[in-house]
Amino acid sequence: MAEAKIVAIPDNPPQVIIERPRQTLVLTQPRPVPVFITSFDDFGVKEVVLSVKTADQDAFVGEPIVTLSPPLQNDRREVTLDLADRGLKTGDTLTYRVEVRDGKGQSGQTIDYVIQIKNDNSAADKQFEQLEKQTDTFRDKLVDLISKQKKIQTKSNELEQDYKELTEKIEKAKEEADKEKQEQAKKDAEDKTKKKDDPKAKPEEDKPVELDAEEQKKLAELKKELAKLLAEENNNAKLSEQVKNDLGALAKQAEENPLVPPQVAEQMKQLEQAFEKAAVDPLKQIAEDLQKATQPKQQDTKLPEINKKADRVQKDLEAIQKRMDALARAQRDSRDDMKQAMQDLKKDLLEQNAELARDALEDLKEYLKAMQKDLEALKGKEENLLKSSLQDLSSKELLDALKDLQEETAKKSDKKLDKTAELLNSKRQPDFPDRPYKPEDKDYKIPPKEQDTQEGDPTKENEDAKKDGEKKGEKKKGDEEAEEEFFLPALGGLRAELDPRFEKMIRDLKEKLKKQQENGKEAADPEQQERNRQQLQRLEELDMAQRALKSDQKSLQNLQDQLQKAQQKSEQGEQQQQQQQQQQQSLEQTLEQALMQQARKMMQRMQKQQNPDQQQPGDPKNQPPQDQQKNQPMPPQPTLANQLIGNQDPDGQEAEQVLVDLSKLDVATRRVIMKMQPKEREELLQGLREEGPKAYRGFIRDYFKKLSRARTKGPKK
Known part of the structure; x- marks a missing residue:
């Protein structure tokens, strides 16, 4: 009989700390004080007890908080000490500690914490009142900024309508001039006899658009009005900086004040980060755009683009105000x-998050719609060119012109297809010659992820082959392998059905290509034949990409409908508490479902493509394309949605915790931290809570592990 090894695992005593408030809390009046407790045990915490003692008591009186069944290794909870109910008054002192026990009866307890009630201007409740006043002042300043920006937005939209005819004429003339310049540059590149321009020479300035006297007068009036808006926008940009700084100060005070719920403090911190990217930076950008528009030589004011940015920042500012109002109420x-305050905050944040998500999904839908329109236009060009190429053209000039058009269109199609594949996070069809066409493959589902095989293990491969043979039988010779699918919908739906007319057109074109090959034309002009084959493949790809985008657009609409339905149920006023919790849970699940996560990733890919704020300045690869549609919708700014839709559960049960997770540390390290002085321990825990380089956090943990081992061994004798 083989020997068995028995390893004894020690059962260490449980550990407990009080995260908030600090060790000594001073108040001027008796009031409820929230106490945030974190406890842990290697096998499980069974009991948590609060022990309290007043000045007229000789010993602590234990008050059971909870008995856990089954025990939990890591437990977090909040208990309220209502000082008024306990009969405390000015001059009194309350001392308390928390004790935890495991299933074996071992216990651990905190050091003594003290609450003093006395007249002190630096008392926590005085600071809390001051924080509330500063919050009101901040809100007034934020409302003032929103009101002033609304006036600029309204005036700018009015100017766009009043001068629409003039701005459209200038934009059209600029587009035609840019097109002529591109065509001339192409001819110059093909003309080998022409002397190349000096790369160091300054580029020629664009010729101004010819305007009559009345139009020049209108343009001068428009610039004069834009100059007024510029002055106001510069003031708003400065005001937004002040608002950002005030919000940062509020977030810091909320984090430091022991009476402010940590959930509120964390949300304020997130709001501060979101405000800079959703308000401060966009307002500065609008001011820069207005500055360019007022330049004497600048005819194209790009007013429609400025207004799109202004509409976006106004919407984000109003959403920030709603978020701040909810936090102020909860505080x-x-x-x-x-x-109850945390339950109300959770409800408010969930409903606001749903509104933000629906707004972002609508922008994404519009973006997909515009991309489908571009793909449809390219499909028409590719189809017409391919049909022309399959005709019997004898003129060399016509053939050369057709070749140039095919190559130029191919570049545009490839660029758009690559962009679509990136957005869908999908693959493009590889350029394999004579790829078989399968018209019966109309609808596609996303295939499951392939499982990696154990390479180099013939036994495993033989076993897998045997199992496959038992289930499906041996594969017959001549059976076609499953064709890899391309341009699949990113959101998991079926690709839209293939249009029968398009299917018939593809078959006819393939038949013509086949006849050309049989007639020997391929040998006569192999390059043209290859261009035709590649063009037909691009035509199929354009259709697949367009149908995938159409499917995702439908999925986004379904997701919007789900959010709206769940949001409406959650917003119903008169509901029983249990029913209200169920509706909130339904809304939360809708926001966290896999489809919503996929849509957020798709938004991020869209931002990477279109949002210049996320690109490196000066990098020519990241410059927007010249052929970008002027009416293309502004890409949504997911900064607000991504940063604010974070902690979905402000009551701290299922959401990301503000408190540090000490369960990730070993027991010996916990003991060292627990025995530190409260101030030093709090500084250490705060450092672990804050985000930073992973190597730094690991260094802190390694340091305390070494310290705990050194203390366990003791000094050398």
Whole structure:
């Protein structure tokens, strides 16, 4: 009989810390005080007990908080000490500690914490009142910024309508001039006899658009009005900087004040980060655009683009105001009923997150719609060129012109197809000659991820082959392998059905190509034959990409409908508490479902393609294409949605925790941290909470592990 090895695992005592408030809390009036407790045990915490002692008591009185069944290795909870209910008054002191026990009866407890009630201007409740006043002042400043920006937005839209005829004429003339310049540059590149321009020479300035006297007068009036808006926008940009700084100060004070719920403090911190990218930076960009528009030589004011940016920033500012109002209410109401305040905050944030998500999904839908339109236009060009190429053309000039058009269109199609594949996070069809066409493959589902095989293990391969043979039988000779699919919808739906007319057209074109090959034309002009084959493949790809985008657009609409339905149920006022919780849970699940996560990733890919704010300045690869559609919708700014739709559960049960997760540390390290002085321990825990380089956080943990081992061994004798 083989020997068995028995390893004894020690059962260490449980550990507990009080995250908030600090060790000594000073108040001027008796009030409810939230106490945030974190406890952990290697096998499980069974009991949590709060022990309290007042000045007229000789010993602590234990008050059971919870008995856990089954025990939990890591437990977080919040308990409220209502000082008024306990009869405390000015001059009194309350001392408390928390004790935890595991299933074996071993216990661990915190050091003593003290709450003093006395007249002190630096008391926590005085600072809390000051924070509320500063919050009101901040809100007034934010409302002022929103009001002023609304006036600029309204005036700018009015100018666009009043001078629409003039701006459209200038834009059209600029487009035609750019097109002529590109054609001339192409001819110059093909003309080998022409002397190349000096690359160091300054590029020629664009010729101004010819305007009559009345149009020049209108343009001068428009620039004068834009100059007024520029002055106001510069003031708003400065005001937004002040608002950002004030919000940062509020977030810092909220984090430091022990009476502010940590969930509120964390949301304020997120709001500060979102405000800079959703308000400060866009307002500066609008001011820069207005500055360019007012330049004397600048005829194209790009007013429609400026207005799109102004509409976006106005919408984001109003969403930020709603978020700040919800946080201010939760902060105020937490003085009387912490639990109810957090429940109300959760409801407000969920509904606001749903609104933000629906807005972002609508922008993504419009973006997909515009891309489908571009693909449809390219399909028409490719189809017409291919049909012309399959005709019997004897003129060399016509053949050369057709070749140039095919190559130029191919570049545009490839560029758009690559962009679509990137957006869909899908593959493009490889350029294999004579790829068989399968018209019966109309609808596609996303295939499951392939499982990696164990390379180099013939036994495993033989076993797999045997299993496959038992299930499906041996593969017959001549059976076609499953064809890899391309341009699949990113959101998991079926690709839209193939248009029967397009299917018939593809078959006819393939038949003509086949006849050309049989008639020997391929040998006479192999290059043209290859261009035709590649053009037919691009035509199929354009159709597949267009149908995939159409499917994703439908999926986005379904997701919007789900969000709207769940949001409407959650917003219903008169509901029983249980029913209200169910509706909120349904809304939360809708926001967190896999389809929503995929849509967010798709938004990020779109931002990478179109949003210049996320590109490196000066990089020619990241410059927007010259043929970009002027009416293409502004890409959504997911900054607000991505940063604010984070902590979905402000009551701290299922959401990302503000408190540090000490369960990731070993028991010996926990003991070292627990025995530190409160101030040093809090600084260490704060450092672990904050995001930073992973190597740095690992260094801290390694340091305390070494320290704990050194203390366990003791000094050398």
